[in-house]
Amino acid sequence: MSDRMVSRRRSGRRRAKWAAVCAGFALALAMGQQGEAAASAGPTPPPPRNILALPVSLLGGVIHPDAPPAGADDWNCRPTREHPRPVVLLHGTWANAYANWSVLAPWLKQQGYCIFALNYGGAPGDPIKATAHIPVSARQIAVYVDRVLKATGARQVDLVGHSQGGGLTPRWYLRFEGGTDPAHPKRNKVHSLIGLAPSNHGATGSGIGTLTTKLGLNKPVSLLVGEAYEDQLVGSEVNRTLDRDGDTQPGVHYTVIATRYDEVVTPYYHQFLTAGPGAKVDNITLQDICPQDKSEHLSVAADSNALQLVSNALDPAHAQPVRCGLSLPVLGG
Numbered sequence: 001m002s003d004r005m006v007s008r009r010r011s012g013r014r015r016a017k018w019a020a021v022c023a024g025f026a027l028a029l030a031m032g033q034q035g036e037a038a039a040s041a042g043p044t045p046p047p048p049r050n051i052l053a054l055p056v057s058l059l060g061g062v063i064h065p066d067a068p069p070a071g072a073d074d075w076n077c078r079p080t081r082e083h084p085r086p087v088v089l090l091h092g093t094w095a096n097a098y099a100n101w102s103v104l105a106p107w108l109k110q111q112g113y114c115i116f117a118l119n120y121g122g123a124p125g126d127p128i129k130a131t132a133h134i135p136v137s138a139r140q141i142a143v144y145v146d147r148v149l150k151a152t153g154a155r156q157v158d159l160v161g162h163s164q165g166g167g168l169t170p171r172w173y174l175r176f177e178g179g180t181d182p183a184h185p186k187r188n189k190v191h192s193l194i195g196l197a198p199s200n201h202g203a204t205g206s207g208i209g210t211l212t213t214k215l216g217l218n219k220p221v222s223l224l225v226g227e228a229y230e231d232q233l234v235g236s237e238v239n240r241t242l243d244r245d246g247d248t249q250p251g252v253h254y255t256v257i258a259t260r261y262d263e264v265v266t267p268y269y270h271q272f273l274t275a276g277p278g279a280k281v282d283n284i285t286l287q288d289i290c291p292q293d294k295s296e297h298l299s300v301a302a303d304s305n306a307l308q309l310v311s312n313a314l315d316p317a318h319a320q321p322v323r324c325g326l327s328l329p330v331l332g333g
Helices: 002-039 053-063 097-101 104-110 134-152 168-176 208-214 218-225 227-231 237-243 304-314
Strands: 087-090 115-118 157-162 190-196 253-258 280-285
Touching: 053 097, 087 097, 087 104, 087 134, 097 115, 104 115, 104 304, 115 134, 134 157, 134 168, 134 227, 157 168, 157 304, 168 190, 168 237, 190 304, 227 237, 253 304
Parallel strands: 087 115, 087 157, 157 190, 190 253, 253 280
Antiparallel strands: none
């Protein structure tokens, strides 16, 4: 019995030694990385790659349906000369801020931006949001942007959105809910709108939306999944209203980041915008930049390649070449 006790003590001491060594190595590595980052004045590193980025974010959104992602909603943040405009993140349909922006928000915060992430179009406690009628959600965005401007003292914000949050809803806000002043564009509350897989000219859901439209089922389906479903279909009243006077508003810089593998907003080029008077549009197909990128509609918001394009659109004067890497459908990377 005593031999066993001695053996256990020796084994315990060995484990403790290895734990101390590993902890020390990790600490030294972390300190080395921090020292290197502090000493470096080079380009901003790309967001961390994680091929499980999307599933982990979605799980977090279920657990924290009303919480902002890390790095967002610091109401004491003040914009800097380098980043004078707060960034407002707008999640997509059937998602929430935590699920959509757990990768992008902390990375932009690390770069020095004031980051804010709104939950809109859904009930508190429900992880499935952005289901309301698009004009209703647009009014919620209007209230939130006003709050951000007042808290930060900024004159304008930049909007970054995914799917509905990068397309119809912010465009409705810009046109009908006070986001822009066409007669005096310098008074616009929004400087830029950057959309990841935005539903700008309607979605078909790889034919599902087309089928429900032909069968006259859009309203029954919307009763189950939310009015935003019908609002975003090709040919909807919301789409017709928005497109009637052109795609853009004067004084706004629009960036569309689309993936050829989009299975929701189909065909993917329905996402692209045409610049009207006084506006600027950059339409980007992700695979033209990173040919091996396999992100589709959902995972593009957790795709390091696409998020580098977002960073470049926010600060085009300091845009950097995208460091392309592995990104997979449904998973991200």
